[in-house]
Amino acid sequence: MRTLLNIIWFFLAGIELWIAYILVGLLACVTIIGIPAGVACFRIGNYAIWPFGREVVDDPGAGGWSLLGNILWLPFGAILSIAHVITAIPLALTIIGLPLAWANIKLIPVSMFPLGKRIVESH
DSSP states (O other): HHHHHHHIIIIIIIIHHHHHHHHHHHHHHTTTHHHHHHHHHHHHHHHHHHTTTEEEEEEEEEHHHHHHHHHHHHHHHHHHHHHHHHHHHHHTSSSHHHHHHHHHHHHHHHHSSSTTTTEOOOO
C-alpha cells in the first residue's frame, strides 16, 4: 500500500514539492550562514518526494543552534508551507487524494522548523 501511495504521490505532488524544496534550499545556501538550513531543506525535499513509509522525528543530538536556525528559517518555511497547502487543496477534493492531502498537511510542521529533525523509516 505504501508503494502505491508513493507512486501516486510522486506524480501528483512529489515532483512539484521536491522542486520547491530544492529551489528554496539553493536560495538558503547562497549565504554561508544559510548552508545548514539548505542542507536540511534538501533532506526534507528527498522525504517530500517519497514520504509514505517514513516519518520525521526530533533529533536528540540537536542543540540550541537548531532553535536559532529555525527562527531564521521562518520566511523560507512560510513559502514551503504555502506550497504544501496549495498542493493539498486539490488533492483533498477527491476521495483517492485524501491520504495525499493529509500527508501534505503533515509536512507543514517540518517545513516550518526543519532543523533538529531526522527522517526515519516508520514501522
